[in-house]
Every structure is written in C-alpha cells, then in structure tokens.
Amino acid sequence: MNNSGMNTVYFLGIGGIGMSALARYYHSQGWLVAGYDRTCSPLTSQLEAEGMAIHYEDNPALLPVDIDKVIYTPAVPQDLNEIAELRRRGIPLMKRAVALGEVSQAHFTIAVAGTHGKTTTTAMVAHILKECGVDVTAFIGGIANNFNSNLVLGSGIESTLVVEADEFDRSFLQLAPNVSIINSIDADHLDIYGDRKHLVEGFNAFAQLTQGPVIVKEGLDVSASKMLRFGFGEACDYRVDKLNLPLSIPGRHNQLNATAAFAAATQIGLQPEDILRALSTFKGVKRRFDIRVRNKKHIYIDDYAHHPEEIKSCLSAIKASFPSKRVTVVFQPHLFTRTRDFMEDFARSLAMADSLILLDIYPAREKPIEGVTSQALLEKVAIADKRLCSKDHLLATVEQLHPELLVTVGAGDIDRFVEPLEKMISQW
DSSP, X not given: OOTTSOOEEEEETTTSHHHHHHHHHHHHXXXXXXXXXXXXXXHHHHHHHTTOEXXXXXXXXXXXXXXXXXXXXXXXXXXXXXXXXXXXXXXXXXXXXXXXXXXXXXXXXEEEEOSSSHHHHHHHHHHHHHHTTOOEEEEEEEEETTTTEEEEOOSSTTSEEEEEEOOGGGGGGGOOOSEEEEOOOOSOOHHHHSSHHHHHHHHHHHHHXXXXXXEEETTOOOOOXXXXXXXXXXXXXXXXXXXXXXXXXXXXXXHHHHHHHHHHHHHTTOOHHHXXXXXXXXXXXXXXXXXXXXXXXXXXXXXXXXXXXXXXXXXXXXXXXXXXSOEEEEEEOXXXXXXXXXXXXXXHXXXXXXXXXXXXXXXXXXXXXXXXXXXXXXXXXOOSSEEEOOGGGHHHXXXXXXXXXXXXXXXXXXXXXXXHHHHHHHTO
C-alpha cells in the first residue's frame, strides 16, 4: 500500500484489449493502476486520460515504488528487465486469466467461449442484460459500440458478470461460470494445445466447470450435465429460424451469435420479447464487420478476422450484403505458427477476394519460422490479382488501386491503418 492509502496494481501489457478492461475494473474499484506496454496506442492514451500511469520503455527505474499486485499477459516476453526486477523484489506475478477468475468467483457469471464469435456474443449478452434492466458488469474482448468501451461496470458484487472466456493458454479454465456459451471449436492455438483433440478436451473441461446450463452450437463435440443446443437444425433447443431476429449486423454467423445470446438471456429468466427488443438496438463491436465508409462510390469495412473460418464468414457476409461489388482484401497474418498450421485454409478463404493485398506476418510473441512467410501464403492463393505490400506502402497502394469495396482483416497492428484509410477513402 502506498502513501495515499490505496493499493497499487501494475499491469505488464496493459494495452491489450483484455488487459485494459481489467485495468479499468481495478481503477473503478479504487486501486492505483500503473502499467507497461511496448507501444503507445489510442487505447493506452485513453487509459492515461482516465488516470492510469503508463510507460512504454522496459525500464525497472520506471516501476512504481510500492506495488501490491502484478498482473501480466502471456503475450509479454518473460525476459523483460521489469519482470526480473519484480521477481527480485519478491512481488508475485499473476496471469490475467487468474485475476479474471478471482472476479468471476465473486459474481454470478455468464461466460462466452469459442474460437470465433465470442466477442460479439459477449457484447450482445451484456447489451441485452443492460437493456432489460439487469445490473451487469462485463469484460468484452473488443470495443462494443453500444457502450463505446470494453468494460461495463455494474454496482458491485451483486451485478451479473458477463465475460469473454478465452481458450488461449487455457485461460478459461480459471473462470467459475454459472451459465456458459460455446460458439465454435475450430482448430486454433495449436502452439498451446498441440492438436484439435486436446483443444476439444479443453472446451469440455470448461463445460464441466459450469454450474448451470451450457449453451452449445449444434455439431460440437461437447458434453455437459445440462446442455442446450442452438443452431439451424431441427433438434436444436434454440433454432435461428424460429426467433425472427431483428439484427442490424449482417451474416449467418451473427444470427448464430444472437441465438446463443438469446438462449443465455432466457436461462436467467428474461422474457423473449424483451430480449428481441434489446437485440434490435445492438450496434455491433468495433473491428467486427465494422463499416467505416459507405457512400455511392466506395465502401470500407474493417474486421478482426485472423483465422481462416473467420475470414470465410466475413467475406461471405460481405458478398451477401454487397453482391455486385468487387472486393479487395488487405490481410495481415497473425503469428507464424497460425500461418504455418492453416496455410492451405488461409489460401482458400483469401481466394474468395477479387483482389488481395497481403502484409507481412505480425509476429506478436513469436520468432520467425523458416519457410513460413507471406510470400509462401501468397503463392497458394488461387487468384490472379494479388500482391505483397509492406506496411510503409499500404496507403499508397490502396490509393493507387482505388478499390470499390475494401476490407481490412487481421489481429496484429493493422488496426493502426483503419482511421487513415477511412479518412482517405471518404475523400475519394
């Protein structure tokens, strides 16, 4: 505890979408919040404006003098000088997942899992509950447009917690869900799980943690004592085509997300007509089919898609919404391991584009893997109009091509180009 009588929590990797929500939560609970991140971003600038002390240099001299708790993300390298200093001081380091698990233990929790769709579904559940008058706290893995935040704050322990349950690093096994949703179990994070069999085992372990109903998309290999299925099939407990969903966001995948959210809301006692009314005002999530420019000449859409199935869903929704438009895709692959594990699948999904601009692989926490390059991926994409592009030349390349419909996809730092592209395209 410092001189002000307040506890200090220090975040390593505070700029991540999940970390920043947790930082905001601690800040709201009266903690002094400080943190380190490798780069300044609009999100870290916002956190600083909210009163958090953040620096961008791995320098032990910049650590707060008194630290009561350290929370870190596995995305942060373990060889940081600051980590060595914190260990020297004897301060225990807690993974973000464990800290989120502590919050979950104290609340009635609705947890949303799945290799895709969990951010949008989490935002939908939070929005439904809020609109229906439920006291809700929510941790969302993106900026929900209805809240303009990744955190929704309720009145305290009595509030219902809605939380995104992340399978990366088996983080979701730290949670204590009362109700859970499992949207999808496509192979991903094989650097953690090894193979799809172990990934499925991880999701089943998450289902077993759930005290109440587990709401599972049809066709997934999950078992639980109280399981409810959702989807398009006859045998589903919640069928998409029976609900008449009033959604403003397009795509078959979003109909499924909304059906899962509807199911969770009914399971805690909300009325179907109230849930549907709430869904009609859901505005989506930034970087999830996020239409940034739409005028008579040009359309620009940004999406977080970074897995072949997500890219396929995104491009399918675009082609259904704008069937006459020529689609130009800018894609930044995320992680060498993911690019290696799904090279053929990425090539098939990206071939749905009419034109492709491929950026270098965003490494995040990884070192390069020999032979795993954007060039190798580009060669496998079976379309004629395709090119590699450095980030330095992206704006000039898009300016030169003047695409009719542009979509940027990826989970790395491609988001830094969204506003410059929006500004440029809106002026054409």
